[in-house]
Structure formats: structure tokens, C-alpha cells
Amino acid sequence: MSDKSLREPDVNGGLILALSILGLLLCGPLTLVSWIMANSAIRTLDFYPSSSQRGLVKAGQIISIIGLILWILIVVVKVNERTQRMRGYDSSYGANITINGRPADPNSRHDRFMIDAVSPGRTR
Known part of the structure; x- marks a missing residue:
């Protein structure tokens, strides 16, 4: 067996983490992209239990989930506010x-x- 077959794959753990943080802070759809990338990377890394990128990928996945939840809540609140405003509801x-x-x-x-x-x- 050659050393190439035992080398762990590069799953871009740093990119996943960076996209999840940018998605959380700036642009919600990036959290969805980073979450999909993190899920794929974790499936790949399951074959390499001692991978050095597992921590980065897991952190990116967790931040992506938190970002998705927050962005979905923001969208729901904004749609609700707009709907109430269109109906003429005045909270004051x-x-x-x-x-x-x-x-x-x-x-x-x-x-x-x-x-x-x-x-x-x-x-x-």
C-alpha cells in the first residue's frame, strides 16, 4: 500500500468555518452553503477518525446551524412586521x-x- 492512499483528504475545514462565520454576520445564505459543505466533509472524514480538520469542520457546522436558525427567525419577524403594516395594524x-x-x-x-x-x- 502506498502513502497516497492513507493520506487524509483536504475537505477545506478553514473555508467551511470562514463561510459559516461570514454567513452568521453578513449574509444568511452563506450559512446554508457552509452547512452543506460541512455535512459532506464530515461524511468524508468519518473514514479518517484522526483527521486534523475535524474540529474546524465541526465548528463550522455548529456555527452554520446557529446562523441558519437566526436568519430564519429574522426573516419570519420581518415578514410578520411587513404583513401587519400592510394590514394597517398600528401597535401604538x-x-x-x-x-x-x-x-x-x-x-x-x-x-x-x-x-x-x-x-x-x-x-x-
Whole structure:
């Protein structure tokens, strides 16, 4: 057997780690790319248990998963905000208005009537 067959493959552990960090900080789709690359590299490195790149690849995989989760949460929150804005929902409706010394409750029919009476230009 020659030494070439025993050499561990180069799976670009540093590149996977760098892409996962850049994806976490700058661009969400990079985390997906680095996660796919890390999964492929780990499957390759399973045949080489003493590989020196296993730590880099595993760190890149973990950071990619965290980045994907965060970017998905950000997208969901932004889509939800935009949807509420398009529907005309105003979260400040009735804010800073007191009725008989207590904060107005926009869910109460009486308080909504009072809010509309004191701020006629506002719409819900």
C-alpha cells in the first residue's frame, strides 16, 4: 500500500468555518452553503477518525446551524412586521392615552370609543 492512499483528504475545514462565520454576520445564505459543505466533509472524514480538520469542520457546522436558525427567525419577524403594516395594524393605537387615570385598553370597546373620541384623526 502506498502513502497516497492513507493520506487524509483536504475537505477545506478553514473555508467551511470562514463561510459559516461570514454567513452568521453578513449574509444568511452563506450559512446554508457552509452547512452543506460541512455535512459532506464530515461524511468524508468519518473514514479518517484522526483527521486534523475535524474540529474546524465541526465548528463550522455548529456555527452554520446557529446562523441558519437566526436568519430564519429574522426573516419570519420581518415578514410578520411587513404583513401587519400592510394590514394597517398600528401597535401604538391608544398608546399614552389615559382614561380616568388608568392606561387605555385598546381591546376594550369603551376604551376604543374614548380613544377615537380624543384622537379623531387616527384610524385603526
